[in-house]
Amino acid sequence: MISLHGTVAVGEFARRFSLDVDNEIVGVFGANGTGKTSLLRTIAGLCPLSEGELNVNGAIVDAPAEHTFVQPELRRIGMVFQDHSLFPFMTAVDNAAFPLQMLGMKRIAARKLAIEMMEQFGVANVGQQMATTLSGGQSQRVAIVRALIGSPKAVLLDEPLSAIDEESREGVRNHIREHLVRLGVSAIVVSHDRTELDHLCTRIENYTR
């Protein structure tokens, strides 16, 4: 469960968020500049709240009034960044295995699991390629694997299908949904594509300026 009620500074402006996600896939729809990405960054712990409270799975992780701020590395959140943010100096499989290694798993075992999951998302064949050589769609799929592989407590997806070609979208979307259901976690999907959200999410929040 994610419960966010508070204000965060977005550039020169302050944006108030009020959102409750109870083990469902919530879509956040809105044009650029409406604070969609800031919402995800706040939940991930990359933008601290200036006022209010953020609760993830029953634990307060950000509450300025109580001087509580749990660092991002302790929140166990899986996130697909809008620009994927794959490490350019690693192969695709090492990128995908990274969260497992952060949980203490040995590299070989982590890579094995990563390859298995990459197979589901159709990118196992590019596992040994450096991240910089991947196409936009391949890079996005690896980023999705990386967000889901570490059994996170909540999943945040920023435009997760924007670089994936039309024909493959349904398959990738289904795999994302399957994994989220299996994990049984709250997920927030941000997009400016309403149709995409209709296909993937159980509920949609409309963000306007």
Added chain:
Amino acid sequence: MNSVSSRTPRFVRLGALLGVAFLALPIIGLLRRVAWSTLWAQLTDVATRDALRISLYASVCATVLALVLGLPLAWCLARMQFAGRRFVRALVLLPMVLPPVVGGVALLGAYGKTNGLLGGVLDSVFGIQLTYSLWGVIIAETFVALPFLVLALEGGLRSIDTKYEESAAVMGATDFTRFIRVTLPLLKPSLVAGLMLAWARALGEFGATITFAGNIQGRTQTAPLAVYTMLESNPEGAYALSFLLVAVSVGVLVGLRDRWIGGGSQ
């Protein structure tokens, strides 16, 4: 037909040619004086071997010390906002513009056995004497090499997109893991360039070393000091050692070619 902006006037070409000649002539002159037939014998002479050994050891130690001190310094200058940041940067750059002999005098003021700020304490409490010792050579070389490393690392750290560190944090990487697994690999090109520049500067150090550590063969006499000393007593040896130092410098430039030399052609 060339546009006006890409056309180079003749006097500019002539000036550039003179510049190249000015830089190349001393190197040609040096190479001309090298006694190639006795080169190996000169380079394996006891005094030369001692100087090379001390130079190599001290310059490597100085580079490591510069890294230990320079990396945190570069990190703070690149990523922290703090009072006195401009002052700290100026302080870091100072050894680059300071005459090296003055650097040596300043080091005497800090670590000199009799009148130094810390030198007396180091000697009486710990029994460490930096002046006229190998450690003195290392300290003098670190003093002049540090700015080169800090500048390279600071530039590198500024150019790293923090999104990679952010994504690593979200994936559970602690500060230390992020630094080792993400920041360092991204910093590698600047780190390698900085280490090479710092090492080359340490290897070529003369003024601060001779002032602070002296010129004692087998103890503090580095290769540049040996060249200076041998120029009167054994010019052939001086030219042989100079040739070796030129070769090492060329090696450093080759190592940095992608960063500095290749830039214009791309």
